Amino acid sequence: MSVVIKYKLSDVAKDLNVQNKELIDFLYQTLGESKKHTSPLTEAELNHVFEHYTQKNSEASLDAYLASAPAPKVAEKDILKKADGTVVAAGPAKRKERIRPAKPEKENKPAPEKREVVTVTVDTRITDVNLDKFNEKYTELASTKNVENRRKPTPAGNKQKFSGRNNRRQQPFQKKRETEAERLQRIQLEKARKAQLKVSIPDEITVGELASRLKVNVAQVIKKLMGLGIMAAISEVVDFDTASLVAEELGAKVEHEVHVTIEERLFEVDEDKDEDLEERPPVVVVMGHVDHGKTSILDAIRKTRVTAGEAGGITQHIGAYQVTMNGKPITFLDTPGHEAFTSMRARGANLTDIAVLVVAADDGIMPQTVESINHAKAANTTIIVAINKMDKPTANPNHVMEQLTQYELVPEEWGGDTICVPVSALTGQGIEDLLESINLVAEVKELKANPHRRAKGAVIEARLDKGQGPVATILVQKGTLHQGDVVIAGTSVGRVRVMRDDQGAILKEAGPSMPVEITGLTEVPAAGDLFDAVEDEKLARELADRRAAEQKEQQFSAYKKVTLDNLFSQIAEGERKELAIIVKADVQGSAEAVKQSLEKISNDEVRVRVIHAGVGAINKSDVMLANAGNAIIIGFNVRPDPVAKEEAAQAEVELRMYRVIYDAINDVTDAMKGMLAPKFREVELGRAEVRSVFKISSAGTIAGCYVLEGKVTRAAKIRLVRDGIVITEDEIDSLRRFKDDVKEVAQGYECGIGLDKFSDIKEGDIFEAFIMEEYRD
Numbered sequence: 001m002s003v004v005i006k007y008k009l010s011d012v013a014k015d016l017n018v019q020n021k022e023l024i025d026f027l028y029q030t031l032g033e034s035k036k037h038t039s040p041l042t043e044a045e046l047n048h049v050f051e052h053y054t055q056k057n058s059e060a061s062l063d064a065y066l067a068s069a070p071a072p073k074v075a076e077k078d079i080l081k082k083a084d085g086t087v088v089a090a091g092p093a094k095r096k097e098r099i100r101p102a103k104p105e106k107e108n109k110p111a112p113e114k115r116e117v118v119t120v121t122v123d124t125r126i127t128d129v130n131l132d133k134f135n136e137k138y139t140e141l142a143s144t145k146n147v148e149n150r151r152k153p154t155p156a157g158n159k160q161k162f163s164g165r166n167n168r169r170q171q172p173f174q175k176k177r178e179t180e181a182e183r184l185q186r187i188q189l190e191k192a193r194k195a196q197l198k199v200s201i202p203d204e205i206t207v208g209e210l211a212s213r214l215k216v217n218v219a220q221v222i223k224k225l226m227g228l229g230i231m232a233a234i235s236e237v238v239d240f241d242t243a244s245l246v247a248e249e250l251g252a253k254v255e256h257e258v259h260v261t262i263e264e265r266l267f268e269v270d271e272d273k274d275e276d277l278e279e280r281p282p283v284v285v286v287m288g289h290v291d292h293g294k295t296s297i298l299d300a301i302r303k304t305r306v307t308a309g310e311a312g313g314i315t316q317h318i319g320a321y322q323v324t325m326n327g328k329p330i331t332f333l334d335t336p337g338h339e340a341f342t343s344m345r346a347r348g349a350n351l352t353d354i355a356v357l358v359v360a361a362d363d364g365i366m367p368q369t370v371e372s373i374n375h376a377k378a379a380n381t382t383i384i385v386a387i388n389k390m391d392k393p394t395a396n397p398n399h400v401m402e403q404l405t406q407y408e409l410v411p412e413e414w415g416g417d418t419i420c421v422p423v424s425a426l427t428g429q430g431i432e433d434l435l436e437s438i439n440l441v442a443e444v445k446e447l448k449a450n451p452h453r454r455a456k457g458a459v460i461e462a463r464l465d466k467g468q469g470p471v472a473t474i475l476v477q478k479g480t481l482h483q484g485d486v487v488i489a490g491t492s493v494g495r496v497r498v499m500r501d502d503q504g505a506i507l508k509e510a511g512p513s514m515p516v517e518i519t520g521l522t523e524v525p526a527a528g529d530l531f532d533a534v535e536d537e538k539l540a541r542e543l544a545d546r547r548a549a550e551q552k553e554q555q556f557s558a559y560k561k562v563t564l565d566n567l568f569s570q571i572a573e574g575e576r577k578e579l580a581i582i583v584k585a586d587v588q589g590s591a592e593a594v595k596q597s598l599e600k601i602s603n604d605e606v607r608v609r610v611i612h613a614g615v616g617a618i619n620k621s622d623v624m625l626a627n628a629g630n631a632i633i634i635g636f637n638v639r640p641d642p643v644a645k646e647e648a649a650q651a652e653v654e655l656r657m658y659r660v661i662y663d664a665i666n667d668v669t670d671a672m673k674g675m676l677a678p679k680f681r682e683v684e685l686g687r688a689e690v691r692s693v694f695k696i697s698s699a700g701t702i703a704g705c706y707v708l709e710g711k712v713t714r715a716a717k718i719r720l721v722r723d724g725i726v727i728t729e730d731e732i733d734s735l736r737r738f739k740d741d742v743k744e745v746a747q748g749y750e751c752g753i754g755l756d757k758f759s760d761i762k763e764g765d766i767f768e769a770f771i772m773e774e775y776r777d
């Protein structure tokens with residue numbers, strides 16, 4: 001930003017004792033600036049001019065100067081004498097006068113040009129002219145003439161430097177000079193402040209806020225933005241890049257203001273680099289219908305490690321364990337059923353890589369098998385089918401495989417990609433095959449994690465031990481957990497005191513996919529809570545406190561679970577594009593029928609997706625699945641069991657019971673449409689022709705009409721059409737037959753119609769009567 005100093009060119013010329021024209025030419029030639037004698041010169045121009053003339057003068061040499069200008073010398077000498085009261089050596093004084101300020105003459109007004117020269121030098125120096133440069137020049141001059149310099153040395157040496165303060169002698173101009181000095185000083189200060197001004201700008205900032213942070217006028221910011229091709233009003237938001245461009249243009253130093261959450265400060269949020277990733281064991285969950293042998297298979301698998309010669313010992317139940325197959329460890333979540341699985345998924349922790357679906361070979365696929373399939377699919381987990389109880393004579397694995405195909409699980413041997421392994425938990429037959437298959441799938445999945453970072457994972461289960469305090473089994477998902485690490489799990493913080501594996505062995509560290517039991521937490525975390533090893537315990541406690549407060553708050557303000565009542569607001573707010581439904585019915589046929597009918601009612605705004613359709617009472621597992629997938633449950637001719645009812649109430653999962661399919665379909669359809677913005681369409685009622693127009697003082701303009709077709713009702717709107725052009729649309733103010741107000745007038749009858757606002761009715765106008773009708777698709 002250039003600072004304009006209000007020195008007219010003519011004044012400067014006078015000061016420098018040159019012709020206006022000379023200065024004008026000089027500026028034009030050197031700077032390309034066309035100036036008039038009245039034009040004010042900017043600070044830069046003044047500097048330029050001053051430098052030029054100073055150099056010119058110095059080149060002339062003092063001797064020559066003194067010798068060649070006796071007349072002014074006398075005058076200046078006089079001035080000096082009078083102002084100082086002392087006689088100052090002529091030579092240096094002469095030189096000083098050219099560059100030194102203030103030799104005002106109280107009684108004898110000095111020659112104007114002399115005064116002005118001084119004034120200019122003072123002012124120029126006070127602005128940001130590089131004083132050193134001029135002092136240097138003066139030093140050179142002074143040193144060459146030092147011998148002749150007979151004046152008393154000044155305190156700064158025997159040369160006088162420009163100081164900006166040696167202007168005391170120019171009394172008549174004192175005031176003006178001071179004002180100018182102050183002004184220039186202020187400008188200088190402002191400049192200095194601007195140069196130093198540091199602004200911190202967030203990712204987004206309003207124009208007004210930016211201006212206030214830059215300590216400038218909003219108009220200036222808007223102008224700069226316009227320069228960048230951005231039209232933005234005071235309240236509009238600009239991004240960091242734009243704002244920083246503006247700020248820099250206005251001379252400010254920009255800092256990026258970043259809001260860092262506690263989580264960001266606490267957790268390592270950066271993505272792992274590919275080169276840091278290392279192979280990790282797969283995490284496997286065993287699922288299936290009740291009594292198909294989940295527990296037996298988990299036990300059978302656990303036994304393999306004893307037979308495989310691994311360190312045996314007393315196996316303690318820690319909710320997860322590892323076995324090694326062909327040198328490769330596999331982690332099993334020892335939680336039959338999908339409880340942990342779903343509760344974790346509801347919290348966003350997808351722990352499992354592979355689901356072993358246990359199907360009894362003699363029983364085939366049962367309702368909970370289907371649930372399990374749906375759970376696994378919803379979690380994007382690869383399914384391996386263990387066809388169990390192969391030792392039984394009634395085992396029919398082919399039948400199981402056939403059934404599986406109905407659920408898009410086509411066995412490998414039939415050309416699909418689902419591995420089916422016949423096993424017997426009882427005899428141990430096929431268990432190793434199962435483990436090998438798991439390794440195979442794991443290999444294909446290329447499961448990797450970075451062990452070289454702070455540990456991150458999830459709580460599998462937790463309990464309060466009388467002796468040890470809170471004990472939690474956690475699964476490390478990435479990083480390595482060390483004894484002594486500070487961890488935060490949900491609202492619980494603590495230092496890992498003792499860390500054990502599933503066989504009770506004390507560990508110092510645990511890497512990815514390793515399940516361990518830890519003590520040292522301050523409170524018992526919930527299964528499914530995510531845990532993070534952190535560096536800053538204090539910050540972790542702060543986060544835990546905040547989480548606890550948030551949890552409380554959430555309990556009070558109902559969590560926005562989808563219900564048929566709020567479905568629409570959620571759709572309208574763009575929060576919901578899909579309505580997930582779980583269907584439970586009395587018989588498979590109805591379940592299928594309800595499922596298909598529901599899926600058909602998807603519309604543009606929302607897709608209905610039945611994530612699970614099964615037979616039997618609504619159970620806890622349905623509620624958990626609904627909770628994890630934010631679904632509603634529709635029961636057809638079935639009831640929820642008491643546990644499910646309680647769980648649903650707690651988790652705020654909506655349960656809807658129907659006895660007629662049609663009602664269920666209708667409710668869902670209504671809920672989906674109910675919140676749509678109402679749509680209107682026009683319904684034509686009839687047309688009337690204006691045959692005469694009356695002006696009645698009490699009623700205004702009345703059109704005497706004849707109803708050509710349809711009818712005209714009192715509530716109708718009227719579109720007035722004249723020669724095929726719509727003149728206006730209005731409402732009916734009065735509708736009369738003879739003297740009576742009527743509700744409607746049918747085709748072939750005459751009536752008088754007064755419009756609400758429009759009165760410029762003409763004979764021959766056509767009144768089209770219509771109503772607006774709300775409708776739904």
Ligand SMILES: Nc1nc2c(ncn2[C@@H]2O[C@H](COP(=O)(O)OP(=O)(O)OP(=O)(O)O)[C@@H](O)[C@H]2O)c(=O)[nH]1
Binds near residue numbers: 296426
């Ligand atoms: N013959 C035979 N019986 C088995 C086999 N596996 C399990 N069983 C039996 O089937 C019954 C149920 O086995 P569990 O392992 O408890 O089945 P589960 O799926 O864990 O059952 P829940 O935990 O109740 O859901 C037990 O009586 C087991 O002995 C097998 O391979 N062959």
